[in-house]
Amino acid sequence: MTQSVVVQVGQCGNQVGCRFWDLALREHAHVNKKGLYDEALSSFFRNVDSRESDGGAHVVGGRIQHLKARAVLVDMEEGVVNEILQGPLREMFDSTQLLTDVSGSGNNWAVGHMTYGSAYREQIVDKLRKAAEHCDCLQCFFLIHSMGGGTGSGLGTRVLSLLEEEFPEVCRIVTSIYPSAEDDVITSPYNSVLAMRELTEHADCVLPVENQSLVDIVDKIKNMSHSGKPGSAIKRDSTIISGQGGLSGAEKPFDAMNNIVANLLLNITSSARFEGSLNMDLNEIAMNLVPFPRLHYLVPSLTPLYTLADVRVPTRRLDQMFSDAFSKDHQLIRADPKHSLYLACALMVRGNVQVSDLRRNIERLKPLLPFVSWNQEGWKTGLCSVPPVGHSHALLALANNTCVKLTFMELRERFIKLYRKKAHLHHYLHVDGMEQSSFSEAISSLSSLIEEYQHLDATKGTLMPDAPRLRIAR
Numbered sequence: 001m002t003q004s005v006v007v008q009v010g011q012c013g014n015q016v017g018c019r020f021w022d023l024a025l026r027e028h029a030h031v032n033k034k035g036l037y038d039e040a041l042s043s044f045f046r047n048v049d050s051r052e053s054d055g056g057a058h059v060v061g062g063r064i065q066h067l068k069a070r071a072v073l074v075d076m077e078e079g080v081v082n083e084i085l086q087g088p089l090r091e092m093f094d095s096t097q098l099l100t101d102v103s104g105s106g107n108n109w110a111v112g113h114m115t116y117g118s119a120y121r122e123q124i125v126d127k128l129r130k131a132a133e134h135c136d137c138l139q140c141f142f143l144i145h146s147m148g149g150g151t152g153s154g155l156g157t158r159v160l161s162l163l164e165e166e167f168p169e170v171c172r173i174v175t176s177i178y179p180s181a182e183d184d185v186i187t188s189p190y191n192s193v194l195a196m197r198e199l200t201e202h203a204d205c206v207l208p209v210e211n212q213s214l215v216d217i218v219d220k221i222k223n224m225s226h227s228g229k230p231g232s233a234i235k236r237d238s239t240i241i242s243g244q245g246g247l248s249g250a251e252k253p254f255d256a257m258n259n260i261v262a263n264l265l266l267n268i269t270s271s272a273r274f275e276g277s278l279n280m281d282l283n284e285i286a287m288n289l290v291p292f293p294r295l296h297y298l299v300p301s302l303t304p305l306y307t308l309a310d311v312r313v314p315t316r317r318l319d320q321m322f323s324d325a326f327s328k329d330h331q332l333i334r335a336d337p338k339h340s341l342y343l344a345c346a347l348m349v350r351g352n353v354q355v356s357d358l359r360r361n362i363e364r365l366k367p368l369l370p371f372v373s374w375n376q377e378g379w380k381t382g383l384c385s386v387p388p389v390g391h392s393h394a395l396l397a398l399a400n401n402t403c404v405k406l407t408f409m410e411l412r413e414r415f416i417k418l419y420r421k422k423a424h425l426h427h428y429l430h431v432d433g434m435e436q437s438s439f440s441e442a443i444s445s446l447s448s449l450i451e452e453y454q455h456l457d458a459t460k461g462t463l464m465p466d467a468p469r470l471r472i473a474r
Helices: 010-031 079-086 109-119 121-133 151-166 188-202 211-227 255-268 282-289 314-324 355-368 404-420 425-429 437-457
Strands: 003-009 045-047 067-069 071-075 098-100 138-146 171-178 205-210 299-303 342-351 379-384 393-401
Touching (some): 003 121, 010 138, 071 121, 079 098, 109 188, 138 255, 171 188, 171 255, 171 282, 188 437, 205 255, 205 299, 282 379, 404 437
Parallel strands (some): 003 071
Antiparallel strands (some): 342 393
């Protein structure tokens, strides 16, 4: 069995990470009735006996003693990490997994990347190595961070480059939360574009999630729950809408948004944590979905985001789940993938769904989805038998689709508005090691990425002529 380590950086990264661990424990408790430390738990949790002087880990198959998350928590402010350590999840982490400061990065990418990245480099590497040493077969690092602030964008991407440097053979999957246009951090376009260059260079896969999309989805769910229409009752124990799933106390403002991202992580890791008839290896995501190394931004969509009470036609509900995965209302960025070009697509299904259901729906949807001419069969599928708590089945779609360029173009436009006036630039240039060339290189990298997507988009609707058949020389 393989193991993965979650690295959560900054306020947003740690809040989302906390929700992931909360809901992951809830899932395992729902399945693991005997209290045994099984292979499913070992993929993301260590089983430690705190009575032993060396905190010795227990082998798979024994009783659960004391679970520790395979995680590293980094933040340059103490608030969120202290809250975690005083909350119901406090026993899951110890000092060897934590790294905090008191002053924060002041919403400045350069402070996070240059100042704290250099000052804490050895400590970060040490904590990553310790987490890796606890794994028998380390398969993947999951990095969670936001793009708009200073610590998440700056130090988060510095951690990413350290992961590549120290563990070049281990897959790096990054979940990046992008700020909305109305973000209250005025310098968020600078931070995001500077971080984008690092993500493009050092990540294997990036799952972009837009704050505005999360707000829109949460609003839709709340509107449905208050509409009172027949057949639109929302399940109260849904891990999507409830901030009180599993171990948490009172619901906080961002809990519903964080839950959606946590569910994205629960579903992408489900094959690593549970059995299934068609399990998908985490390494297969990059292998099958990333035909070009820089174009590794995978648009995620989740369905169902809410469970309707109407159960009269279960087959229709299952088919609707597949249709919804390609609807713009279920994407975690504001985009409509059906009107752009697919390079590849993965469907990760959970619950009582048959391979025949999966194939039937792919065949049904294929004519509606434009794929590049050289990869018409670019589908990757996974079936995990354990559904999320509160659902009979669920689906995560990961699409390598050119629609992501619209998010990047909006980000570039916001960056140029500030950079044209050289607004707030002095805050960055005062940081040791930061030069103005970093800005021009970052926007050049982003523009190049957008051009690559546009070049692919230009091929939409054109068919490659069949290659001539090879002849055997006589």
